[in-house]
Amino acid sequence: MPIGLIALALGGFGIGLTEFGIVGLLPEVAGDFDVTESVAGYLVSGYALSVAIGALGLTAAITRFDRKKVLVGLMTLFIAGNLISAVAPTYELLMVGRIVAALCHGAFFSVGAVVASDMVAANKKAGAIALMFGGLTAANVLGVPLGTFVGQQFGWRSTFWAITVIGVVALVGIQLLVPQTTAAARTDLRAELAVFRRGQVWVSIALSVLAFGGVIGGYTYIAFTLTEVSGFATSTVPWLLVLFGAGTFIGNFVGGKAADKALNGSLIGIMAVLTVVMGVFALTAESKVATLIMLLLMGTIGLATAPGLQVRTMKYADDAPTMASGANIAAFNVGNALGAWLGGLALAAGYGFVSPLWVGAGLALAGLVVVAAGSLGGGKAAEKNSAAGAARRTEAVEVGAQ
Helix, strand or coil: CCCHHHHHHHHHHHHHHHHHCCHHHHHHHHHHHCCCHHHHHHHHHHHHHHHHHHHHHHHHHCCCCCHHHHHHHHHHHHHHHHHHHHHCCCHHHHHHHHHHHHHHHHHHHHHHHHHHHHCCCHHHHHHHHHHHHHHHHHHHHHHHHHHHHHHHHHCHHHHHHHHHHHHHHHHHHHHHHCCCCCHHHHCCHHHHHHHHHCHHHHHHHHHHHHHHHHHHHHHCCHHHHHHHCCCCCHHHHHHHHHHHHHHHHHHHHHHHHHHHHCHHHHHHHHHHHHHHHHHHHHHHCCCHHHHHHHHHHHHHHHHHHHHHHHHHHHHCCCCCHHHHHHHHHHHHHHHHHHHHHHHHHHHHCCCCCCHHHHHHHHHHHHHHHHHHHHCCCHHHHHHHHHHHHHHHHHHHHHHHHC
């Protein structure tokens, strides 16, 4: 295993903690700034939308730069955003801090995914990407519950101070462990953008939106579901989130293995199970035992999609991997924003604290339809794009040699 993958996972851990660490603290934030539950949820959807913008805008801007320097710069931006969040005196400034930190998120994972996949053999790419995303899942397993606990004990601001420190450590790790690369210097931005003319790329993007929207639609407001519906004490929320986090850790690596064996088939199966899990959770949320089981399953099945979704996008655009990867990260977070927004609308409309879970089930079902339809005829598209990628790489080498 290339040691650089550890550094990428470390960066992913810090970023994952920033994205989801606030989920368990939304009741405290809402109370501190005197805003409603749905308005507090905008801190999740606003972050996600900013990620989407950064994933496309920053990725396009940095395609010609050395990827290691790009990763270092992005982590610096991440640290600055969390510092703003830690000292924010108002809800609006907290949102600004979230947005600043989020700008680096998409570009980090899109560039990092390309770097990770380039470090290993072709038949291990999904596994390498899964390892990089392992930092994100580790944040769910350890970081989010711990961050929630720290925030409940010492105030939610202390969590952002802790994330800032983690960001500094991640920055040092990237500087020391990620190898230099100049491959991005030969990237043709117009050729990268041309991948958006391909139907299968849009199928992958739509699937990513719906898959992550389904999971985050329920997860954003899970603290309210656990306390108001399932009847758990507020003090137990951090430890309950460990179940979801443990599930994401398992699902991420299992999903990577499954995607390496049967990409479209594994995604169809995972989306079908995710639809069932979200619906069953909504029906059984009043049972504490059932809630414990469904939390674990929601994390496992939800994050099992991540490696396959990333690989699928890059598969149908392997001649423009950086922009394709960035587009998919943007899609993940558009899905996050969509799920959080629709879940908030359901709450504001008075449908109760299980309504975000039903929103998640609906989005997952839509994703199942998309991937099933998109799998038809996908083989020829991949073969055509692979040939185009080989031709483009040959041309790049010839140009570089002149």
